[in-house]
Amino acid sequence: MDSIPSTMMAWTKTLDTAGGFTKEEHPVPAPGPDEVLIKTHSTSVCGTDIHIWKWDQWSKENVPLGTITGHETCGEVVAVGEGVTHPAVGDLVAIECHFACWNCPRCDEGNAHICENGSIFGVHINGAFGPYFVAPAVNARPIPAGLDPGHASIQDPLGNAIHTLTGGPVEGATVAIHGLGPIGLFAVNAAKAMGAKMVIAIDWDNEYRMNLATELGADLVLGKNNDVVAEILKATEGRGVDNSCEFSGSPQALANTIHSTRMGGYVNVLSVYGNSMPEVPMNEVVFRYLHLKGINGRKMWSTWDTMHDLLERGLIDVKRVLTHRMNIDEFPQAVELAISGECGKVVLDF
Ligand SMILES: NC(=O)c1ccc[n+]([C@@H]2O[C@H](COP(=O)([O-])OP(=O)(O)OC[C@H]3O[C@@H](n4cnc5c(N)ncnc54)[C@H](O)[C@@H]3O)[C@@H](O)[C@H]2O)c1
Ligand SMILES: [Zn+2]
Ligand SMILES: [Zn+2]
Structure with a gap:
């Protein structure tokens, strides 16, 4: 030294x-x-x-x-x-x-x-x-066994992804990931690793990231050329997904999560909204009994424990x-x- x-x-x-x-x-x-x-x-x-x-x-x-x-x-x-x-x-x-x-x-x-x-x-x-x-x-x-120490800085965003996902059901559940930046991509990976029944990955126009989501196992990938809400409803027998996660920072995506989550479902929002503050369709949240939750950071230390388990098992x-x-x-x-x-x-x- x-x-x-x-x-x-x-x-x-x-x-x-x-x-x-x-x-x-x-x-x-x-x-x-x-x-x-x-x-x-x-x-x-x-x-x-x-x-x-x-x-x-x-x-x-x-x-x-x-x-x-x-x-x-x-x-x-x-x-x-x-x-x-x-x-x-x-x-x-x-x-x-x-x-x-x-x-x-x-x-x-x-x-x-x-x-x-x-x-x-x-x-x-x-x-x-x-x-x-x-x-x-x-x-x-x-640093957990199985994680290259040179990759260890990614536990912060991977932990954000896992904290957001676990704000609702994952194992056996239908999950939508809105925004395929690094955190959204980790969320696609983690949702599959944690046993989600179906993972729908949504970006706007970033083909590079949409392709990565497909490689990470997303069951359906949507973008600006799709009617996102209609496609999610179609893939879930008209109900909407159990668990929607918002990682895009786009007010439009936030509205999409609320319109495409099932009655009584979960909307977990990690995004920070920069200069354009979203209008939230609150009556939808109320009458459809949605659990709308802001997510910040990682739980200390349960998110880290879940993450280390996934990393040690080589699932990320x-x-x-x-x-x-x-x-x-x-x-x-x-x-x-x-x-x-x-x-x-x-x-x-x-
Ligand atoms: N709350 C916290 O603790 C915390 C921690 C870290 C990051 N964040 C926030 O989480 C968000 C995600 O971070 P990141 O680095 O993965 O994101 P990023 O900004 O790299 O990626 C966002 C993605 O969303 C896509 N997008 C844009 N409009 C969209 C739309 N209408 N529908 C779907 N996708 C759309 C973009 O094409 C882009 O690929 C950011 O807003 C970031 O500030 C919050
Ligand atoms: Zn960060
Ligand atoms: Zn304190």
Whole structure:
């Protein structure tokens, strides 16, 4: 292990404009009590990073200028703070990016992902588009057997997909996945792996991703040339699916989920709606007794347990969804590639 430098260069959101990232010098942070210092192995580009790049309303309200962003990451523990018993120096870990206080009513009830005093790594506070970062030891999760450590950053979006899916029935159920970005693609894969009876995958016009959904086992793939609601009803004897998951960020897709979920069914929404806020057909939700649920992050730690079980059994085809690896110096190009949509998950190596 090389000695730890005192400073580092990291991609930093510095300007109050779209794009607006510069590489800045920062001190390498020291791990405080119950924290670990991690040397970054790789960090992937998330839909959230695209929102920050576009500098939409949500980003302006959440990301302080001067923040090192990037939250989907994995690396090696290189130093530990006072009181840390595990992980140990030399361990390879991936990060749960929701940092919690573990001592508020939400944490007590098992919802630490929406901790009242929480913060999101790489959004509200410095993250991992730099070569070193600190995180609470509890957020540094060991890498499951069967997962290539170089792929470990994808557990954040895969966990989002599994958390969203498990907001409704999956095994033996009909499931619709709206939006085939990396998270939607992981959801198609995970729904099949968890025994869904039928998985319908919907994008708008992204043929590249629609083809990936087919390769991942989707039973029916729909796009802008289809009447999405009519096709879903046709495939489900007119009832609609048991479980609809919204990963597109499109108000139209949200309306589609509500019109194509069965009576008493489940609509789980992970999307962040940037500048166009959807109008929700609320009477449909009420009279059709739909369970409409917002999803945020991953359950700590039940989502991680479900995910590790699927990964250990080799049921997630990470290599098919992780389509591009680039160097961290190519951060702007990686974000532009993610915006273009001609990709699955894009991972940046250090
Ligand atoms: N709540 C959370 O904790 C959380 C965490 C991560 C990401 N997110 C959000 O989840 C969403 C998914 O992220 P991602 O990176 O997989 O997405 P992405 O932005 O890469 O992909 C979205 C996909 O939706 C497709 N799409 C556009 N309009 C559509 C329509 N009308 N119907 C169906 N598909 C349509 C696009 O072609 C694209 O392929 C984003 O909105 C992201 O901000 C939320
Ligand atoms: Zn993410
Ligand atoms: Zn808390």
